[in-house]
Amino acid sequence: MSWLYQDGPRALYEEILRFWGIIPFRTPFLDLAGNFLAPWECARLGIDVFAVNPCDPLHRAYVYSPLGLAASGLPFGGGDAIAGGWALDLIFLLSLTLLPPPRRPVDLVLTTAATVSTMVVFALERANPDILLFVLALGTGLLAEGGLRVRMIGYGLALFSALLKYYPVLVFVVLFRERRAVFAAVTMAAAGSVVVFWAVWHADILRGLANMPSGPYDTDLFAAKNLPFLVGMLVEETAAPSPHAAALAWAVAMGLYAGLAGVALVVCRRVLLLPELAVATAALCSRERTLMVIGSVVITGCFFAGQSIGYRGVYLLLVLPGLTALARLAAGALRPLCLATAIVIVFLMWGECLRHALGGGFGFWLLRELCWWWSVAVMLALVADFLRVAPIVDSAFTLFGGRPLPAR
Numbered sequence: 001m002s003w004l005y006q007d008g009p010r011a012l013y014e015e016i017l018r019f020w021g022i023i024p025f026r027t028p029f030l031d032l033a034g035n036f037l038a039p040w041e042c043a044r045l046g047i048d049v050f051a052v053n054p055c056d057p058l059h060r061a062y063v064y065s066p067l068g069l070a071a072s073g074l075p076f077g078g079g080d081a082i083a084g085g086w087a088l089d090l091i092f093l094l095s096l097t098l099l100p101p102p103r104r105p106v107d108l109v110l111t112t113a114a115t116v117s118t119m120v121v122f123a124l125e126r127a128n129p130d131i132l133l134f135v136l137a138l139g140t141g142l143l144a145e146g147g148l149r150v151r152m153i154g155y156g157l158a159l160f161s162a163l164l165k166y167y168p169v170l171v172f173v174v175l176f177r178e179r180r181a182v183f184a185a186v187t188m189a190a191a192g193s194v195v196v197f198w199a200v201w202h203a204d205i206l207r208g209l210a211n212m213p214s215g216p217y218d219t220d221l222f223a224a225k226n227l228p229f230l231v232g233m234l235v236e237e238t239a240a241p242s243p244h245a246a247a248l249a250w251a252v253a254m255g256l257y258a259g260l261a262g263v264a265l266v267v268c269r270r271v272l273l274l275p276e277l278a279v280a281t282a283a284l285c286s287r288e289r290t291l292m293v294i295g296s297v298v299i300t301g302c303f304f305a306g307q308s309i310g311y312r313g314v315y316l317l318l319v320l321p322g323l324t325a326l327a328r329l330a331a332g333a334l335r336p337l338c339l340a341t342a343i344v345i346v347f348l349m350w351g352e353c354l355r356h357a358l359g360g361g362f363g364f365w366l367l368r369e370l371c372w373w374w375s376v377a378v379m380l381a382l383v384a385d386f387l388r389v390a391p392i393v394d395s396a397f398t399l400f401g402g403r404p405l406p407a408r
Contacts, residue, residue: 021355031128100285137161140155228260232256281385
């Protein structure tokens with residue numbers, strides 16, 4: 001693709017991207033240029049990039065943490081996007097070699113399909129900073145396998161990621177593996193860092209959050225509110241002559257949201273109650289389980305927090321190795337459930353390609369949204385299973401007079 005863009009037929013490069021369900025911009029690596037390099041360039045000129053960012057090709061105001069501007073003194077700008085984006089993409093691709101390897105032909109097929117999916121290609125074509133945060137999350141998961149000092153470096157990576165783009169604070173889920181003293185020490189250190197960060201930059205943090213984009217409910221954005229809110233909009237359009245149309249739409253949207261959340265919790269509970277889940281998750285290697293939990297908690301957290309653009313789905317690459325391993329190791333109903341969920345995840349990662357190919361009708365959109373809810377429900381169960389046997393949770397049960405959880 002680099003060769004096609006630089007020296008080959010540019011039209012073929014763009015046609016390949018369109019086949020993948022990606023609308024190409026006039027230059028690649030748009031997000032690296034617009035979200036970091038361009039703001040650095042404008043900040044050096046004294047421009048308030050939280051208000052206006054003329055250095056960005058799309059003139060997007062800065063939406064990231066003010067910590068991202070701390071490197072604005074470096075002599076880089078939008079003109080360095082090609083070199084920077086290529087290097088960032090290469091680092092991401094090399095990091096995938098650290099993921100647990102597929103063990104069966106079906107696992108290899110699913111992993112390969114996910115790796116070259118629309119979500120991943122979109123993230124690479126934009127050189128979105130989420131791929132850097134993915135690498136840092138992967139590093140945190142790998143370092144969690146080491147000694148205490150090594151794990152502390154991993155927690156430092158998680159803290160840096162959280163201060164840079166907020167949502168990676170969810171990666172701290174691995175901290176629940178620690179003993180009570182270590183958990184308390186790291187939690188207090190991280191909380192203290194956040195307090196200092198807020199005290200220094202709270203005004204710019206709020207301004208950046210106000211610039212967070214949102215969009216239609218039927219594009220590549222994934223979120224819990226997409227399905228209920230779009231149905232609510234359809235109800236409002238149908239009942240438009242009525243003065244109560246807006247109230248009716250809101251009631252329908254909230255009711256549907258509550259219903260979907262309730263069903264997701266029921267599915268999560270059913271999965272947790274499967275007796276074979278304990279045996280299968282205990283048989284996973286440490287790397288498979290840790291990365292699966294990190295990917296699951298990030299995706300589910302972003303799903304309920306608000307709309308995320310499709311490229312954030314790269315974190316599903318952390319979920320798949322553990323999920324396919326569960327499908328291999330599990331017995332009974334858990335085996336087809338895990339395999340089916342892995343297939344659904346790959347379907348979601350190709351969602352934009354399929355949406356464009358199939359015309360993006362209501363039926364496909366509804367199927368995709370239901371697949372998101374199903375996948376999130378299963379991932380919630382995997383996170384809950386991890387937490388219910390975590391030492392700190394067991395200590396909490398004992399501290400407050402509850403029955404300690406049985407050890408596995």
